[in-house]
Amino acid sequence: MPTWKATALAHPNIAFIKYWGNRDEALRLPANGSISMNLAGLETRTSVEFQEISTELPGDSLMINRRPVKGARLQRVSAFLDIVRKMAGIETRASVASESNFPSGAGIASSAAAFAALALAATKAAGLDLEEAALSRLARRGSGSACRSIPGGFVEWQMGMGDSDSYAVSIAPLEHWVLADCIAILSSEPKPTGSTEGHALAGTSPLQAARLADAPSRLEICRNAIQQRDFAALADIVELDSNMMHAVMMTSRPPLFYWQEATLTVMQAVRAARAKGLPVCYTIDAGPNVHVITEGAEAERVAGLLRNIPGVREVRLARVGGPARLV
Numbered sequence: 183m184p185t186w187k188a189t190a191l192a193h194p195n196i197a198f199i200k201y202w203g204n205r206d207e208a209l210r211l212p213a214n215g216s217i218s219m220n221l222a223g224l225e226t227r228t229s230v231e232f233q234e235i236s237t238e239l240p241g242d243s244l245m246i247n248r249r250p251v252k253g254a255r256l257q258r259v260s261a262f263l264d265i266v267r268k269m270a271g272i273e274t275r276a277s278v279a280s281e282s283n284f285p286s287g288a289g290i291a292s293s294a295a296a297f298a299a300l301a302l303a304a305t306k307a308a309g310l311d312l313e314e315a316a317l318s319r320l321a322r323r324g325s326g327s328a329c330r331s332i333p334g335g336f337v338e339w340q341m342g343m344g345d346s347d348s349y350a351v352s353i354a355p356l357e358h359w360v361l362a363d364c365i366a367i368l369s370s371e372p373k374p375t376g377s378t379e380g381h382a383l384a385g386t387s388p389l390q391a392a393r394l395a396d397a398p399s400r401l402e403i404c405r406n407a408i409q410q411r412d413f414a415a416l417a418d419i420v421e422l423d424s425n426m427m428h429a430v431m432m433t434s435r436p437p438l439f440y441w442q443e444a445t446l447t448v449m450q451a452v453r454a455a456r457a458k459g460l461p462v463c464y465t466i467d468a469g470p471n472v473h474v475i476t477e478g479a480e481a482e483r484v485a486g487l488l489r490n491i492p493g494v495r496e497v498r499l500a501r502v503g504g505p506a507r508l509v
């Protein structure tokens with residue numbers, strides 16, 4: 183007998199090796215594998231309740247941060263729920279309520295936490311009990327990076343051959359390496375071009391082919407750096423990978439420029455601090471904010487340094503987070 187109602191929590195994640203571009207847009211099969219770490223302290227909590235009786239109207243309802251949401255965002259959630267309904271063999275509508283403690287749409291992968299929490303809450307509410315790999319595959323259909331917010335700690339999304347083997351697995355538990363992400367927030371405005379539209383443009387850049395050809399090597403270097411807790415190796419590959427993705431973005435047609443003036447100021451400050459011996463590196467997603475990765479013991483010092491940079495409005499500190507879970 184289905185539970186009908188469930189609540190789940192998931193953390194966003196920051197990619198060390200980025201996902202940019204799909205081989206299959208509808209299934210969100212990525213053009214390359216990616217590696218990330220979950221972000222503790224930042225979280226999305228989502229409750230899903232399926233109606234008990236099938237009614238034609240009204241459709242699914244969605245509340246985000248206590249406000250009703252309609253239009254494209256509701257449609258995306260409904261399309262995702264259709265996949266869950268099909269798996270569970272049910273047809274009833276759902277009420278979804280989601281709350282996050284961080285700004286959405288500004289380069290802190292809000293869709294990752296949102297669809298990871300939704301995948302877990304919706305399947306549980308529909309009476310399904312999916313194992314981690316199946317849950318990760320499902321979350322991927324809502325937002326690619328969401329598949330990486332299902333397992334805990336340091337995670338790799340294997341690109342796979344198709345839908346059945348494109349999911350994320352933990353490559354090291356959260357206790358493995360005490361790292362922190364000091365997020366320099368320059369703007370919490372929603373970005374002009376979302377990731378979904380951006381992925382579709384990746385192939386228009388002549389640089390994307392070179393980025394993809396070199397991806398297996400970057401993945402291996404990053405995986406080894408994590409396994410050996412080698413910060414210098416991690417810093418080098420994380421910055422290279424972020425720079426390569428932004429080179430693709432900037433050379434797409436039309437080009438996508440996510441950086442603001444202060445983005446570059448922070449990048450340069452991070453490189454200067456590393457040259458002086460501080461274990462820090464930057465990585466930037468599809469937005470202006472800069473994620474500054476450091477070793478746990480230096481987190482407060484790095485956050486203090488970032489707060490003094492003009493243009494930085496706020497610094498959020500996140501340590502390595504666990505898996506998506508029911509609450």
Ligand code: DP6
Pocket residue numbers: 196197199200201202210216291293294324325326327328377378379381466467468
């Ligand atoms: C730049 O997973 O947000 O953050 O599947 O369309 O929801 P959709 O895209 P999304 O893309 C993430 C892009 C990125 C890099 C990364 O997190 O790997």
